[in-house]
Amino acid sequence: MRQYADNVYRFILKNLRQEEDARDVVQSSFEKLWSNRHSVDTEKSKSYLFTIAYHQMIDHLRKSKRVQLRDEFREEMRIADRPVHQLKRTLENALSRLNETQRSLVLLKDYEGYSYNEIGQITGLNESQVKVYLHRARIQLRNYLVSLENII
Structure with missing residues (x-):
């Protein structure tokens, strides 16, 4: 987990652009990896983890498109508060x-x-x-x- 968590989180965050959503996707990806740990080859665990995370992210994006409950003004303010x-x-x-x-x-x-x-x-x-x-x-x-x- 320590070896790949940052990479997976960064990948998901770049796509979702929502920190909490990215954390949720990464957490559920690690949960799936953990539940399938006996059937996953150690050498392929990184690829397996990214595959799970990618599919979790796509599922999340599809769900969020169906339900548009985002407060755009708050999001713009949150991004504007950070010096970029x-x-x-x-x-x-x-x-x-x-x-x-x-x-x-x-x-x-x-x-x-x-x-x-x-x-x-x-x-x-x-x-x-x-x-x-x-x-x-x-x-x-x-x-x-x-x-x-x-x-x-």
């Missing part, structure tokens, strides 16, 4: 414009360093799908980031 560097904010805005799958792929590849094959196992996509979706996501990110009005 402009570049970091621009990158977060760029990532938020991607769909769930694209954002997950970018985070798994570029932030967590997984191979295409490992990402495919985590997300249930084949390797060529991962490459195509990741390429398209990076094009969208590039187009957003090179736009002058998004940087200023």
